[in-house]
Amino acid sequence: MEAVAQEKGTLSIHTENIFPIIKKFLYSDHEIFLRELVSNAVDATQKVKQLSSYGEFNGELGDLKVTVKLDKEAKTITVSDRGIGMTAEEIKKYINQIAFSGATEFVEKYKDKEGGKENIIGHFGLGFYSAYMVASNVEIVTRSYKEDAEAVRWECDGSTEFEIGPAEREHRGTDIILHIAADSEEFLNEHRLSEILEKYGKFLPVEIEFEDKVINNPNPIWTKNPADLTDEDYLAFYKELYPYSEDPLFWIHLNVDYPFNLTGVLYFPKLKNDFQMQREKIKLYSRQVFITDEVKDIVPDFLQLLHGVIDSPDIPLNVSRSYLQADSNVKKINGYITRKVADKLSEIFKNDREGFEKKFDDIGLFVKYGVISDDKFYDKAKDFCLLKNTEGKYFTFDEYRESVKDNQTDKNDTQIWLYTNDPEKQDAFVDTAKKRSYDVLVMDTVIDPHFIGVLEQKLEKVNIKRVDADPVDKLIEKDVALESVLSDEQKEKAKTLYEGLIGSKMATVQVEAMPTDELPVVITFPEFMRRMTDMQATSGQPSMFGNMPMMYTVSVNANHPLTQKILDTEDEAQQKTLAKQAYDLALLAQGMLSGKALTTFVQRTVEGL
Numbered sequence: 216m217e218a219v220a221q222e223k224g225t226l227s228i229h230t231e232n233i234f235p236i237i238k239k240f241l242y243s244d245h246e247i248f249l250r251e252l253v254s255n256a257v258d259a260t261q262k263v264k265q266l267s268s269y270g271e272f273n274g275e276l277g278d279l280k281v282t283v284k285l286d287k288e289a290k291t292i293t294v295s296d297r298g299i300g301m302t303a304e305e306i307k308k309y310i311n312q313i314a315f316s317g318a319t320e321f322v323e324k325y326k327d328k329e330g331g332k333e334n335i336i337g338h339f340g341l342g343f344y345s346a347y348m349v350a351s352n353v354e355i356v357t358r359s360y361k362e363d364a365e366a367v368r369w370e371c372d373g374s375t376e377f378e379i380g381p382a383e384r385e386h387r388g389t390d391i392i393l394h395i396a397a398d399s400e401e402f403l404n405e406h407r408l409s410e411i412l413e414k415y416g417k418f419l420p421v422e423i424e425f426e427d428k429v430i431n432n433p434n435p436i437w438t439k440n441p442a443d444l445t446d447e448d449y450l451a452f453y454k455e456l457y458p459y460s461e462d463p464l465f466w467i468h469l470n471v472d473y474p475f476n477l478t479g480v481l482y483f484p485k486l487k488n489d490f491q492m493q494r495e496k497i498k499l500y501s502r503q504v505f506i507t508d509e510v511k512d513i514v515p516d517f518l519q520l521l522h523g524v525i526d527s528p529d530i531p532l533n534v535s536r537s538y539l540q541a542d543s544n545v546k547k548i549n550g551y552i553t554r555k556v557a558d559k560l561s562e563i564f565k566n567d568r569e570g571f572e573k574k575f576d577d578i579g580l581f582v583k584y585g586v587i588s589d590d591k592f593y594d595k596a597k598d599f600c601l602l603k604n605t606e607g608k609y610f611t612f613d614e615y616r617e618s619v620k621d622n623q624t625d626k627n628d629t630q631i632w633l634y635t636n637d638p639e640k641q642d643a644f645v646d647t648a649k650k651r652s653y654d655v656l657v658m659d660t661v662i663d664p665h666f667i668g669v670l671e672q673k674l675e676k677v678n679i680k681r682v683d684a685d686p687v688d689k690l691i692e693k694d695v696a697l698e699s700v701l702s703d704e705q706k707e708k709a710k711t712l713y714e715g716l717i718g719s720k721m722a723t724v725q726v727e728a729m730p731t732d733e734l735p736v737v738i739t740f741p742e743f744m745r746r747m748t749d750m751q752a753t754s755g756q757p758s759m760f761g762n763m764p765m766m767y768t769v770s771v772n773a774n775h776p777l778t779q780k781i782l783d784t785e786d787e788a789q790q791k792t793l794a795k796q797a798y799d800l801a802l803l804a805q806g807m808l809s810g811k812a813l814t815t816f817v818q819r820t821v822e823g824l
């Protein structure tokens with residue numbers, strides 16, 4: 216056997232093999248070629264502006280617009296700028312050497328100067344080659360800003376060979392001329408190009424002209440100082456982003472430079488009960504270049520209900536700038552945004568409680584979603600998240616605790632908070648609760664079942680029940696037990712009577728001493744069972760119980776005069792009719808009487824009048 220010698224070496228790469236990979240597979244979306252070339256033009260322009268401000272370039276800056284031109288006949292797309300241009304040497308260095316970025320070199324050189332590193336988009340030294348995804352041939356005609364620089368022409372047909380030589384160009388700057396390949400002719404269309412430019416370049420920092428029109432707003436509000444902006448500016452920008460949307464409720468201007476750079480404006484839209492529709496409205500930018508509207512790694516789930524823009528050069532992008540890489544910065548950004556949003560809400564709450572309450576119906580869903588899904592948010596939101604009662608009064612958690620303390624603490628020293636998820640439907644129950652001077656909250660949004668669960672976990676000694684979870688005296692059990700006027704034997708008789716009448720396995724009948732002002736029969740849904748069904752309904756998961764109807768409790772009021780009367784009725788048929796009537800009334804109070812059963816009930820009632 217031959218012995219293997221220990222050695223070290225360098226990997227070698229064959230350009231012929233790697234080039235097609237860079238050209239075709241590095242970027243998943245072909246349309247981004249335009250983003251890359253326009254970004255390069257913007258970079259070149261920013262560089263010349265910066266050099267001028269550092270005194271390293273003393274010539275005329277002139278009109279710095281970047282232009283994109285489409286020539287359908289010649290089948291070319293040309294991106295032109297009046298940036299720094301390139302000398303022949305620079306082309307060889309920056310273009311011929313794949314993955315050598317002149318942008319990075321520039322940033323390194325000027326990193327300590329004002330604006331030196333903030334304004335440059337390029338980083339990887341690959342973007343230019345994305346042109347070959349759509350072009351069979353690319354020409355560069357360029358003239359450097361340097362004094363006495365000669366214009367240069369470079370051309371390459373996508374093989375590993377290029378040509379370089381002298382050219383004519385009146386001014387400093389660069390034209391990148393793409394000869395569009397046969398399989399990419401879809402890009403020889405002005406609508407398509409304008410759509411791509413609009414998507415990626417709407418807020419690029421240098422004016423971009425296409426078809427004699429400037430397509431971008433180079434100074435979007437998130438780059439400005441909040442002190443210089445009015446409400447109208449924010450609203451106008453919102454309209455620019457979402458032309459057909461209703462005005463937002465309020466907004467937050469994000470502005471941080473340590474430990475990462477991030478700017479942006481987040482808007483609170485009016486949320487409808489359906490919050491799935493509202494997602495993917497936050498746009499992520501990096502140095503004013505659009506990246507994605509998939510912000511799920513940077514923005515916590517509940518904040519994705521917000522609209523607006525986030526711009527951060529510190530968001531780690533992959534080479535294709537199309538998606539992010541998860542890293543610790545992303546986590547920090549996530550935490551920061553959550554904190555900022557909570558602080559803003561808290562500030563509005565403190566400074567304008569009335570205004571905050573007015574908006575709460577619209578932002579409640581969002582705040583509750585935050586409370587449910589993010590502990591850090593909960594810690595702040597617990598002081599401004601509001602509860603609303605059936606009278607339309609709002610309370611913070613602490614205020615509510617204080618307000619119901621005297622009347623709604625049960626014998627185990629636990630506060631029972633009552634709520635309705637449908638004040639209309641549960642009116643009979645709300646009414647009975649109010650007769651006891653109990654307060655009833657309204658919890659009617661899709662996420663309230665979850666919200667209630669979280670409140671119970673977080674708030675000590677608080678139990679939350681829907682008004683129809685139990686007959687009123689059982690909702691909040693106090694020490695005083697009511698005496699039953701019925702004997703045990705009579706109770707048993709009543710139970711058998713109703714069980715025979717109802718004949719459903721879903722119903723549990725119990726005969727209990729209840730106050731006389733309570734209905735003769737009350738139907739309730741045990742809180743636990745009902746909540747599981749509610750939660751499953753919102754989660755969209757198939758129910759563990761299949762389509763089984765919900766279990767319910769039928770409480771016969773032992774102390775109601777009608778119960779006594781029914782038991783005293785000798786005629787069996789008459790007795791059954793009376794009991795049926797009492798039971799139907801209970802069904803009616805729960806909105807459970809319909810169809811044939813309802814018709815029979817109505818007839819029976821009319822006949823009895």
Ligand SMILES: Nc1ncnc2c1ncn2[C@@H]1O[C@H](COP(=O)(O)OP(=O)(O)OP(=O)(O)O)[C@@H](O)[C@H]1O
Nearest residue numbers: 255259309316317318337338339340341342343389
């Ligand atoms: N229009 C232009 N004017 C002047 N120089 C340019 C122009 N386009 C490209 N360059 C030079 O060529 C270099 C390589 O460009 P390329 O787009 O491949 O990479 P990049 O912009 O540096 O990085 P990235 O891959 O992140 O876009 C640039 O860094 C720049 O120095």
